[in-house]
Amino acid sequence: MSGSTKYVYDFDEGNAKMKNLLGGKGSNLAEMTNLGLPVPPGFTITTEACNYFTDTGRYPEGLHEEIDVHLAKLEARLGKKLGNPGNPLLVSVRSGAPISMPGMMDTVLNLGLNDESLQGLIAQTGDERFAYDAYRRFIQMFSDIVLEVKRSFFEEELTRKKQERGVGLDVELTAKDWKELVEKFKAIVKERGGKDFPGAPREQLDLAIRAVFESWGNPRAKLYRKTYDISDSLGTAVNVQTMVFGNMGETSATGVCFSRDPSTGQRRRYGEFLINAQGEDVVAGIRTPHSMDQMAEELPEVYAELEAAMEKLERHYQDMQDMEFTVERGKLYMLQTRNGKRTAAAALRIAVEMVEEGLIDKKVALTRIQPEQLDQLLHPRLDPERDYEVIVTGLPASPGAAVGKVVFDCDAAEQKSQAGEKVILVRYETTPDDLHGIIAAQGVLTSHGGMTSHAAVVARGMGKPCIAGAEAMKINMQEHIFEVNGLVVREGDVITIDGASGKVILGEAELIEPRVDKNLERILGWADELRTMKVRTNADTPEDARRAREFGAEGIGLCRTEHMFLGEDRLPLVRDMILAETDGERQEALNALEPKLREDFKGIFMAMDGLPVTIRLLDPPLHEFLPNLMDLRVEMEELKHTPGERADFEEKEKLYHKVRAEHEVNPMLGMRGCRVGISIPGVTRMQVQAIMEAACDLRHEGLDPHVEIMVPLVGFLKELQAEKEEIIAAAEKVIGERCVTIPFTVGTMIELPRAALTAAEIATEAQFFSFGTNDLTQTTLGFSRDDAEGKFLPIYLSKGILPYNPFATLDFDGVGKLMKMAAAAGREVRHDLKLGICGEHGGDPQSVRFCYEMGLDYVSCSPFRVPLARLAAAQAVLGKVEDATK
């Protein structure tokens, strides 16, 4: 084996494509080196070496010697030597995995110092204070990471020294103070670690490399990988790099910069730096950093060099870069570059402008936008340009902003909401018992719980804004107040919450309504040119249909008629229909409902003139239209105790018994969908009549309605046959009477496993399949969404049993497998079978990609998600959707 595997690469031996072997940091350092940028030289030990170490607890054969060789080369190149008292080489030892795991693993700086080489550093720099400070930093960091002597012992000592010296800041300590501290630190190591601090630099290096290897397996890194589904077998690389110092006086500096503004996308100077500081000082935020404009003034030559490097890197990577640099006594060093994170607005602007600049083409531009980011733009939100008085910030648990009065109690939330008031529910955390409060509120704010807490999961499921874990907020339930930094907010006070940023604002903030701006419009235009899969919308009202069409919807994939059975002019008729004791009574109720539905359909067809509209026949369990059984029972009980209300009691009791007869143990799996149409005469006929009358009315007005009638919850071919027969008879009757031609098709939802399993049979009758993945997920996984999202799903997500919420992103291995089986079997029987998806997954980018790959004709999603789906459908063609769960 020895000699056959290369475990160490000089920076000039690698490149950006060797990420798996050299890690993200190592491969980018190599790339920058090859570009001729000023990177402090060094070498990278591969992930393969790490994996070997993880498996066996020791270096692979030959590694030690290979390190020696590369170290010698580095020393020769720089004319310095590790540990040399005359001209010592100092290095940093850093982890760098193929996938970034920020803060998870260890770093050691200033390695190579000991009592002897320290003298060399003093000689090199002429700065004793700096050298002792560097030495004590090294001892502290090395001891913590390698020797497992806790950082706090050293910090206590440092604090004691400052008190003793009567100063507040580290910078006020002198060289002598640091020198004394170095001795104290070494004593701590001996006392706590049981032996002397290791003085031999080559031993220091091995110990540090081993510590980095070991940090791959530390519990927090393991948990992180489990959470983000990163394979344990990747391993981390180790970068050994010459130290450069930004804290060598007024011509030294350290900073970060971006090649464009990551917040707006504008091409301008953006970044910050500190004179005479090390990287950790910038992060610690003790001193306020300066802007790039200031750097251009203060260090003009270095800045010009940096600007050229930025330009070069952006051109090279063809993307906006986020860079770290250090200036050591007037010389610039580039320490890191990577594609910069950016807001949705910035992502759009950068993509569009880079195309205009000829830097990238349209296809590449499309891959630069995370579809999920568009969600930020397509909800009401705070204006990022304005300053708000933020009273507390929590976790951004569910995007969108909302304004309302504070309530602490769920029943109160329900009552106020019913009285027309907008409320924000504020809780310590929520439980399933609070569901009615969440439903009633505009948004939810909790002081505890994380991104997968009950409140967060439920609110995201409902598309409501939510901020979780705003821990600075102290809730006093007795007094109905919360306190935050001394400010008291009372029940009834108005607040604004922004679930995308986690910000809470006192009072009513003006919100930005979602809109498609010109950058988004151009990107979506490019997406439309590229994509082959259509995007429709789920819309039940003319308003939603109009809005969705503005967002680019190419038809309706799901128009649910149940919406039309609600409303105070309808519900009493619907109840009559359900509780009718004779066919005559029922028909009377149906006759009264039909013209009302017809008007709704007219509005929808008008909004979607010329585009297909898929109408799903009545689907929900009937008792959803009836009074609540428990409420009735309680009202009965109350009437029983009210003297002289005998007649009322008896009427209530009668109603109670009727409603009880409709009651179901598992309504999701009960009398709903086509089972209603098949069991209750006239319900299907009435709906079809209303649809076709509406279509005929519009046809007479010269419009062009495209009708697709969809039968819900089919599991057996004969169900579809029975319903289709009734649909065709009712439709042809209307068409015959109205003397016009209305082409229409009849298809079915595929939302039960059995429908997917017998798709070949069902396709003999269905002209289209629409995958109802909400219900298909419920039945395939045996998850009642109403129960799961509030109960075991958060537990499953936190324990890593599920990688993500299967109601948001398709369960590819289970539900997806059924979908593929059904699509293939259906198309085998009927080559022109139209295939779509109308579950909420139709608006999820990863699921959209899956739908494209399995050959669906369209996805359908809520109006606000249409732009996102258009982009995702284009990215699917490019095969480049990032896996959002990673």
Add this chain to the structure above:
Amino acid sequence: MSGSTKYVYDFDEGNAKMKNLLGGKGSNLAEMTNLGLPVPPGFTITTEACNYFTDTGRYPEGLHEEIDVHLAKLEARLGKKLGNPGNPLLVSVRSGAPISMPGMMDTVLNLGLNDESLQGLIAQTGDERFAYDAYRRFIQMFSDIVLEVKRSFFEEELTRKKQERGVGLDVELTAKDWKELVEKFKAIVKERGGKDFPGAPREQLDLAIRAVFESWGNPRAKLYRKTYDISDSLGTAVNVQTMVFGNMGETSATGVCFSRDPSTGQRRRYGEFLINAQGEDVVAGIRTPHSMDQMAEELPEVYAELEAAMEKLERHYQDMQDMEFTVERGKLYMLQTRNGKRTAAAALRIAVEMVEEGLIDKKVALTRIQPEQLDQLLHPRLDPERDYEVIVTGLPASPGAAVGKVVFDCDAAEQKSQAGEKVILVRYETTPDDLHGIIAAQGVLTSHGGMTSHAAVVARGMGKPCIAGAEAMKINMQEHIFEVNGLVVREGDVITIDGASGKVILGEAELIEPRVDKNLERILGWADELRTMKVRTNADTPEDARRAREFGAEGIGLCRTEHMFLGEDRLPLVRDMILAETDGERQEALNALEPKLREDFKGIFMAMDGLPVTIRLLDPPLHEFLPNLMDLRVEMEELKHTPGERADFEEKEKLYHKVRAEHEVNPMLGMRGCRVGISIPGVTRMQVQAIMEAACDLRHEGLDPHVEIMVPLVGFLKELQAEKEEIIAAAEKVIGERCVTIPFTVGTMIELPRAALTAAEIATEAQFFSFGTNDLTQTTLGFSRDDAEGKFLPIYLSKGILPYNPFATLDFDGVGKLMKMAAAAGREVRHDLKLGICGEHGGDPQSVRFCYEMGLDYVSCSPFRVPLARLAAAQAVLGKVEDATK
């Protein structure tokens, strides 16, 4: 085409194997003819001719001529001619489909008579009265079937004649009366049918053949085929056969006989006959028929010939025969033979004795028992040997007998049952609102509704006796009585119902307890020799385990621990466990439960010593162990109105809120199965501890427990991993402490579609799969059993949307497909994966066959169904289970 297809076969041209072409009757007539038995000669027109007629409305080319040829041959053979005034040939024209459809299609007798040939008949027989009677019967039958002149017009005329003549019976009418009636009948035909009765016999024959062809498509035949899933494309054959007459005086007779007693199986004379009668007279039941013993006395020579024919046929068909015969003036004719229907007891005795007689071998014997029939023997039932005073008979809707007090109200049923009384629920019919009454009752009796009525379906589902549609019973709900034939039965009176026979008896009848008699034991012994699939039982108690072992169970396939969480010494602890506010409180409850479960497991392991016991960890939704939410709410309301109960109210309210937090919208798909074990610390550990402690106790006593621990409701590999980890840790802890070796395996239920779809992954951890087909049916079909069986399932069955109840017999195309996928994928990954089924389908013969064919290692069913499953498993090997749905 003409000449190439043969459409007509003389009886001596066919045989018993040509059922599809010649129909059941035709092929058996041919077989008897070939055996040399005295069959009146004739010919059969094939089903192919019928199908051609059905498609085109006319005879196929050449058929008319072929009939002419065969008719001429028949005439030549008998020396008679159709319509010949001197020596007329009379024939019957009967339908005969490949699958028997009793009473569905048409028959014409005495065809060939007209005014001229009548004279020939008089001359032939010397019996004018007989001849006119025959003529009027022919006119009546032919007119009804061929000319569509209703039978009732003729019957009115006959009644009028009898009144006119002052007689009560047909036999009292004279030749003159019949002659006059013939003229009247012809007048009716002319008046109602618009033309003269057709006199030309060859035309009569064609009209009758066409009428039989057409009767294949009549609505009642179509409905029958739809109901029994018989293909419309089979068609019916038509048999044209020489008439013989049993009503030609005292040496003529007609009758039916069996080669063995169909009720007991004994080899003895069995049958009945009537002197001087036609077949329809026997059926009409106007005269009381005589026994075979009497026939042996009265017509000894003919009887000897008949006995020889019986013997010959039984030997030939190697099965008990049910035969029809006619004696015309001392000459025996065999008209029909078929395998006789028989009781379960008879089937067993016949099969065993035929093997002893060397007539059949054991394998054939096994195919002669319908497993479903055993169900009759394995429920408590009425003694068929005893006479009971039956007050009314209804439809045998769900087998088993029960004794109890009559109640008419479901709430009363519940109260009395809770007070320890046994009740029979008596209703007009039941609705879903009556479910609690059905649950509380020993059995159900309804005056309305059929075999698929709500009461019938629900009771069968619950395994409770039910008699439906006892229409002679008049229920008076106001007075809480029912009246039947003048007898008044009051609420509280004791009745006995036998759901296998539909009989209702006043008072408490002594019931036969189910047992395995010696014939059954021999059959099951032969079954055990043959079958390769094991039969286990579903048992939750030591008693059930013992009983099942007596019935031949080879282990427990499903022992549900939830049973052990009930009972008054446990439920309070279980509630503490669920409602615990701290881990400490919960652990305390668990600690108290563990020894109680341990005792249960000891009893079960003891009963199943040396055999495998699969224990399923706690599965049901937790709120099943909590008080009913609505009851709590009502109790709260009551306390609110009770002065001075403030403290009680508050306590109740607190409990209410806790229970409400556990409440679920769709409990079937909620917090249950492994989700409980994963979410609530300690629940799995406690169960495993109890199981392993019990096993260790027994091992120390020298017994041999085989432990299989089964994780319920797994959908994701990680669920099984998490549970398995905890199981193994808990088990090994006990084993280590107790210093014994207890081999155990860990497996999972496959009861969610996702588990089946990802079986390859799950099999990497599961040592066995047990298909939980009850839940798998619920999720695959999206049918909540609780809701479906009371609501839409009866509608679906009656409309033919489903061919059978998928909770009784596996849905092969949907659920079965998933099972096959899972079994194949699982075995691919783990070659020794043990596969079983523990849903109720494990006791259904068709499903057992399916399980055998897909390669399961065992089926598991309720104790009483074990014998049935043993037989079905043997028949599966023989591939000869009859399709019970046909």
